[in-house]
Amino acid sequence: MAAGVLALQGDFAAHAAVLRRLGEPVREVRSWTDLSGLCALVLPGGESTALLRLMGGGPWFDALRAFHDGGGALLGTCAGAILLARDVDPAQPSLGLLDVSVSRNAYGRQVDSFEAKLEAPAFDDPLLGVFIRAPRFTALGPRVEVVARLDGAPVLVRHHRVLAATFHPEIAGDDRVHRMLLELSVSPQSAWIRARG
Helix, strand or coil: EEEEEECCCCCHHHHHHHHCCCCCCCEEEHHHHHHHCCEEEEEEEHHHHHHHHHHHHCCCCHHHHHHHCCCEEEECCCHHHHHEEEECCCCCCCCCCCEEEEEECCCCHHCCCCCEEECCCCCCCCEEEEECCCCCEEECCCCEEEEEEHHHHHHCCECCEEEEEECCCCCCCCCHHHHHHHHCCHHHHHHHHHCCC
């Protein structure tokens, strides 16, 4: 089984490099048909409206939901987190696979980018967060777990096999978020067997 990185737009090459350093076979996903046989998928940062334009005209949303329903694990970073959210402000289409509300560009423009140490009790040491035109989680559903915080605000969250970060872990030189994704990944066949007892 391979891990995939959505390679339509954004920082997909850096995510692929992290996964390869972890010894994971990687497929760059440029068509919804490329999702077949993957155990995990990264939805990278970039520009969420540009990503939606590039997805226009194809059954991307149906394919991504089917990938998740079949047992695939997902990591969305920055624009990818926006794509996974239930609600987006300002409003735009999203997958609704993660029970969160998110506000786009909530930390400011490109010139307001910054790095910060994140509180991450699930890890041995703090994470370094790189925030670039970052969104902000404004509401979390009751089953969404906060994995890391910045000044008390959630910046890395998880619900079952879905992870979402408002920062860029692929830039920080720290592979622990990607390791977490791989730990969550389950082959679609295994998920099918478990679902049927």
